[in-house]
Amino acid sequence: MPELVDVLAPYLTPLDQLQLLRTNRRLYNAFTPYFWTDVTIDTANAINRLIGCPEACEAFCRNIRFIRYLKIKADFLLFYIEGLYAYMDSRPDVILPHPNYLRRPATIWAPWCSVVPFPPITQLARLDVSTATTITPPSIPGVMTTAALDLGLSMCWFISLNRDLTYLTLRDEPLKGQHLGRVFARTISRLPCLRRLGFSCFEEMSINTFQMILSTCPSTLESLEGFNHVGNASQPYQHSLELYSSMEMDEEGPLEVRQEPLYRLTRLKFPWSMVGYEANLLARMMKVCPNVEAWDVPLTRGENSIDKLANTVKELWPRLKEVTCKLVFFDYHGQGVLPILENIEMNQLRVFTMGDYSDSWRTRTLDVIQRHSETLTEIRFPWSYSFKSETVEGILTSCKALEHLEIGGSSALRIKLWLEDMDPEVPWVSTRLRFLKMVVDWNDKRDKPYPPPRPAPTVQLSIGVCNDRMSAILTSRMRLGAPGTVNKQAVKDKVVVEVDPCGLNRRRWSRLQWFYKQLGRLTELEVLDLRATTGFAEEQPTKVLRPYEEFTFPRLLSLSDDNAAMVEGAQVGGRQQGRVGYLSELRQLKKLKELRGSFRVDRPVVKTYMGRKEVEFINVHWPELRVAEFLPNDYEIADDVSIPSHMQWLIEQRPFTRFAKSEPDKPAFFPYI
Numbered sequence: 001m002p003e004l005v006d007v008l009a010p011y012l013t014p015l016d017q018l019q020l021l022r023t024n025r026r027l028y029n030a031f032t033p034y035f036w037t038d039v040t041i042d043t044a045n046a047i048n049r050l051i052g053c054p055e056a057c058e059a060f061c062r063n064i065r066f067i068r069y070l071k072i073k074a075d076f077l078l079f080y081i082e083g084l085y086a087y088m089d090s091r092p093d094v095i096l097p098h099p100n101y102l103r104r105p106a107t108i109w110a111p112w113c114s115v116v117p118f119p120p121i122t123q124l125a126r127l128d129v130s131t132a133t134t135i136t137p138p139s140i141p142g143v144m145t146t147a148a149l150d151l152g153l154s155m156c157w158f159i160s161l162n163r164d165l166t167y168l169t170l171r172d173e174p175l176k177g178q179h180l181g182r183v184f185a186r187t188i189s190r191l192p193c194l195r196r197l198g199f200s201c202f203e204e205m206s207i208n209t210f211q212m213i214l215s216t217c218p219s220t221l222e223s224l225e226g227f228n229h230v231g232n233a234s235q236p237y238q239h240s241l242e243l244y245s246s247m248e249m250d251e252e253g254p255l256e257v258r259q260e261p262l263y264r265l266t267r268l269k270f271p272w273s274m275v276g277y278e279a280n281l282l283a284r285m286m287k288v289c290p291n292v293e294a295w296d297v298p299l300t301r302g303e304n305s306i307d308k309l310a311n312t313v314k315e316l317w318p319r320l321k322e323v324t325c326k327l328v329f330f331d332y333h334g335q336g337v338l339p340i341l342e343n344i345e346m347n348q349l350r351v352f353t354m355g356d357y358s359d360s361w362r363t364r365t366l367d368v369i370q371r372h373s374e375t376l377t378e379i380r381f382p383w384s385y386s387f388k389s390e391t392v393e394g395i396l397t398s399c400k401a402l403e404h405l406e407i408g409g410s411s412a413l414r415i416k417l418w419l420e421d422m423d424p425e426v427p428w429v430s431t432r433l434r435f436l437k438m439v440v441d442w443n444d445k446r447d448k449p450y451p452p453p454r455p456a457p458t459v460q461l462s463i464g465v466c467n468d469r470m471s472a473i474l475t476s477r478m479r480l481g482a483p484g485t486v487n488k489q490a491v492k493d494k495v496v497v498e499v500d501p502c503g504l505n506r507r508r509w510s511r512l513q514w515f516y517k518q519l520g521r522l523t524e525l526e527v528l529d530l531r532a533t534t535g536f537a538e539e540q541p542t543k544v545l546r547p548y549e550e551f552t553f554p555r556l557l558s559l560s561d562d563n564a565a566m567v568e569g570a571q572v573g574g575r576q577q578g579r580v581g582y583l584s585e586l587r588q589l590k591k592l593k594e595l596r597g598s599f600r601v602d603r604p605v606v607k608t609y610m611g612r613k614e615v616e617f618i619n620v621h622w623p624e625l626r627v628a629e630f631l632p633n634d635y636e637i638a639d640d641v642s643i644p645s646h647m648q649w650l651i652e653q654r655p656f657t658r659f660a661k662s663e664p665d666k667p668a669f670f671p672y673i
Contacts, residue, residue: 083118132172174203181209200227223267276301294322326355384409437529532598
């Protein structure tokens with residue numbers, strides 16, 4: 001039984017484990033340690049249910065030795081520290097390290113609160129702690145604090161009791177003041193197993209505090225990410241280190257500054273500085289971690305700071321493989337990123353993420369990407385203001401190792417791929433894509449949306465060409481008595497132009513079919529997010545852009561009739577008697593899990609060509625599909641939503657699939673942890 005439980009437990013949800021706990025005593029004893037391994041108490045409802053139930057507090061106290069991962073907020077931290085002090089009062093024989101500067105909170109608890117002695121939690125491997133919730137007004141009804149509680153210092157004490165921590169995430173604590181910054185840096189320096197450290201808050205921290213953390217954190221650290229804002233004022237780097245190592249602000253003595261570099265540190269993010277870092281300061285801090293592979297590029301300031309930073313990166317970080325620059329509002333055009341990618345060795349970069357960006361250069365962005373086309377696996381432009389169609393085409397036709405491509409933004413008019421720009425003679429080489437998101441305009445730039453493929457005869461059109469300016473000149477001369485030689489009547493000329501609308505229509509549909517075939521070649525695709533748009537709103541800038549749900553990709557969710565002669569006849573211009581569809585081009589997408597974008601089946605144009613045959617095809621060829629934007633969000637409960645019979649059949653066949661918009665998981669590059 002223990003061996004079986006040890007194998008199964010990592011794949012079970014907490015609800016599964018709870019059901020097994022309640023099965024019998026043997027399973028209760030076997031699964032109890034795994035059920036209590038991961039504890040999350042980060043909502044007001046959870047903390048209220050815990051402190052209001054004596055049985056829950058006793059269960060928490062009894063199984064506290066099994067907890068390895070804990071995620072909490074300030075309310076629980078306050079409640080636990082009160083219980084920890086009660087435990088120290090009831091057990092005089094237990095001696096816990098307790099700094100003299102830490103005050104005991106004077107808290108008045110409501111009668112229904114179950115404050116019990118809690119033993120110390122000392123075996124945590126991962127800790128996610130937030131001091132976001134304020135004590136006044138309390139989120140715990142009936143609880144009042146008569147004295148101010150320094151949550152930052154209490155949090156440092158709680159962290160210091162768990163010397164085996166490997167992952168530490170600190171949220172919403174600004175680390176303000178020299179004393180708190182010093183205590184936190186000392187606490188971190190005494191965690192010999194720490195591998196990942198992240199901290200974030202909405203308030204500003206001192207740059208000197210970050211320098212202390214960087215200079216005193218243990219040599220085992222592999223990832224350091226600071227999402228705080230830093231202040232503008234800073235002391236000279238070397239002077240500040242000497243000051244921190246010699247000051248005696250408390251009874252624990254001076255800080256121990258680490259002498260060797262952080263050789264294991266591979267991921268680094270400096271805190272935000274809206275005015276920018278000086279290049280020399282960045283260079284000194286970059287020397288501390290010579291083996292960085294993933295870096296979030298900060299803003300710089302000063303003359304030639306961008307070029308200096310690019311040279312520093314090339315000199316100090318030869319292993320840099322992942323570059324990110326996000327939410328830097330004064331760097332839309334990537335001034336601080338593109339020079340770095342132009343300066344490092346070719347085919348060195350693997351992941352490139354760019355936030356607020358505008359593709360303003362002719363070919364610079366594409367040239368930079370193509371320098372690393374053999375190694376780039378992820379390209380993300382999630383918040384672009386503009387992105388050229390030729391840049392998208394260049395990425396898809398040159399990056400062979402690409403697995404993730406995301407190009408999005410707020411305006412589909414300036415961020416889209418024109419199918420007219422695609423060259424059918426140059427196929428996509430990014431066939432390893434697992435994630436693809438982009439906006440596509442399948443219409444011609446100059447003409448109106450074209451109808452479904454339909455033959456039409458070649459016609460002769462008479463076009464009258466009149467030079468109004470010349471006509472006005474001749475008329476004025478005749479009125480003024482000009483010589484009679486100017487009374488020529490050849491003002492208007494008739495020109496006969498031969499137009500073949502059927503050929504133009506076939507060319508457009510041929511290009512659209514080629515696009516669908518390129519999608520079908522992406523056999524590793526798991527997430528496909530295609531959003532359709534049209535370019536005609538560019539002619540009316542004041543017109544509000546229609547949402548992508550109102551558009552569809554022509555005939556993509558339709559299958560052709562079985563009679564091949566009809567299809568062939570339609571393509572060469574003969575009279576079409578059957579349907580033409582391109583859903584069969586996507587039959588190889590066996591791994592597709594999410595289909596997002598302009599795929600609503602309740603659009604009038606889609607209702608005419610999507611039926612039972614199409615949904616049976618989807619059910620057979622896309623076995624892994626879990627999300628598809630086919631119906632409105634509230635299709636399960638809305639009374640006014642009419643679901644066709646074939647879609648109702650598909651819903652019954654796939655109860656595990658949601659056929660409406662579902663919010664994707666938050667990307668790892670979001671600004672806050």
